Amino acid sequence: MKKILNYIVPMLCICLASCNDKWEEHFGKDDANTQKNLFEVVSSTTEYSAFAELLEKSGYAESLKASKNYTVLIPTNEAINAAKNQYNFNDTSVVRSFVGYHLINSIYSVNDNTDTVKALNFRNKYVEFTRGTFDGIQPTAKNLTASNGLYHVIGQPLKPLSNIFTLVKTEFENTKQVEAISSFDTAYVENGETFYKSSPVWMSEVRRNMTTENRKYTYFVIDDANFEAELNKLTPFFKTNYVEGNTHRPDSTTTFFTKKFLLRDFIVEGDLLENQLNSELTSISGTKFTIPSGSLISRHKASNGVVYRVHSIDFQLQNQIKEKIVLGVNPIGYKQTDKRGNTYFRDKRDTLGNLYQDIQIHGHNVTAFYAKYRVTGMNVIRYKVYGRAIMGLPGDPQTATFTQYVHFLDPNLIAPNEVDLYKRPVVNHLGVNDTRFTFGVQPLNHGEVYLGEVSQNQYGNLPLLVMSNGTGPIILEYLRFVPIIQ
Template structure:
């Protein structure tokens, strides 16, 4: 597919009024009447009369009279009549505009049979795929014909305005439990202090899940499950997403149901449009969950405007791939014991002894007893975690070259104190298998290995605030903490 630049188009259009140039235009793009607008091409040709009528009724006629450059894909009278009954004779204005607008593209795209797929955005904010001389698999009978404000192609079959993944599953599989769950996220009710209720789309749900189903500039593959399997997976994941918020309370976006559904539904989206031959491999959902699909479990497949939908009986997925490990990066603190030690705090990009780049934080010579950096582990499941840490020191240029100890403390919401540090005494099992209220993190010179720190229980889905604290006035060095769930 060859796409012409706007400067080149302007130059070509300037030639339209000069006889010596008009032949060159036709040679480069194709034949046609460059003196007519696209609107006139449609209305002056009897074989396009059906589309001309739809164009007038759609309200897009004025656009095709304008000087702006377009690509028009014109279905013949026979092509329009073949689909008229599918659109209830185009009596619905929304359906009519969708059909006509799908055939109008807001730039100039010529056809080249030797070129791979190019996506062209049409008036309906959908993308028509130009693939090796065909439009959405429809081969034109005439192509690259010129008009005064663009080019046009004639097709023997009308292009089919496809629904997005979101619209397709909401319309065609609305009775399934999975799709009912998707629908339940459309709005979230919040209650103001005065009792007024406000409806809004939940931003976390939108960015993590729904946006993938609706955006047209990227392709996805979406899997729709049998009710029995969906319910099994929901019930399996629910205990790991438990919260204390009431299901009918003022925080519907923080309940066990909310987090469980969001996690499960995010596991069903894969980036890219997958063909049947792609399903044999291990797939990776946008959530990071790995799974497989058996060909015998595929019930049907459906093309959409932004990808493909597979209706399946079930997926093959392990709990260990759904309840994931979490990393907290040293370079992402959310606060400090006090904020006057910026000059002693270094965010470093270094190479280890293996030549690998890594980023860490070093807080050195701060002269504050029990100084600490505050962190937050997010989206932790309700499970016991093994905690590992990595901190490297003693390399060339490091001010710290001898072994030292630092500590990791976890927030305990049951504690009450005016002193912040006293709130961070959640019970843990340390690396000596002893009950404690902190984990000891010993940092040895030039040690690139992770250090096992102990175990901590997360008893509510969500955040776990923590401190990395110095031993006396000693240093703090941290590349990351890694939380590994202990699963049955």
């Protein structure tokens, strides 16, 4: 037994020493500061006195005294002194922003071999820990321990970055493009108090992508003449009947829709490098475009991506005015509501093994039964319309050729019966003027069927019906609307 103990005890000591070495390698050496909280570390170290002063002024000092774990990136006195030329540390808001950028929730160590980790700081911005650096800044000391977290020492401070939205409005406020951005944020005074209001559609489709911090985007700002040329090119496709400047529906005017549409196409997902600008790019709305050679003027880093100032962007109209698709499985209503038992939403495979979804309505015994649909965001243009409906597969109750019809709402009509409102003039598949499309469905035809042309006279929704022939069935996978670009 004694021999065994003589063997085990030395080995245990070696293991404990080895573990301690690994801990020190990962989190810094054990010293007196491990017993201090992060505030005490900062305030008691002469080399950090300048940051300690700013910490007290920022209002964040109490947070670092708490038991919750944090990571602090501590600029040295020399780093703070050098930063005084860039920041007004007499302004409390500036101090709070500066200090908060160096305080991070939770514990983050650094490792030269670790890929990028995004750490959220007190200013709700992300600091990137990449292969031993913080936003590209090498620490002079790292992975040092305190009782409530870790701290790293840096020889230059992190630069608080603005998000894309703030950067663009600050750096390029006198451009036509930023004027258009600012026009979506309106202010009004009531009882001496100023209220700010933004359109929910503008916020969700455009601005949110410029302000979100948990994803990276690339934004482009172009010359005034080119911005206005693009705006003028698109305006005819977004015509509405709402008068410009009206206070009842300011978010429904031609100008509103045109600006919103164009501004969305300056945003690309991802933090693009300069050499990536030579490729075809795709905006968050799916518009493909290119940056002409020699167009780049400057690059500006933002907290959530990058902004490029360029002379122009090459947008092709056929990429901007896009096709629309209505899925059969997304009806918004029916002729009557008591035929749910005759309505089937199907997941099927065609003869090629491709999965698709459709709607089938049969056995309803209602003459001219119909399902209602709505195409959204239709531009002022003429569309070619195609449809796909597959039947005759194993298990289908319908195996014989049948006809169904597609009708479109005519807003100029007034009638007591709903169905009589859906008689918009169209050109059918034979090239003849009509008030409906005839949609013939053939067994096992997996190809699209050309139905005809329909015109949209103002930007917005296009309501339509898919109607049975007599008491016959309705089957629809989709209708596809392809704009005719002259």
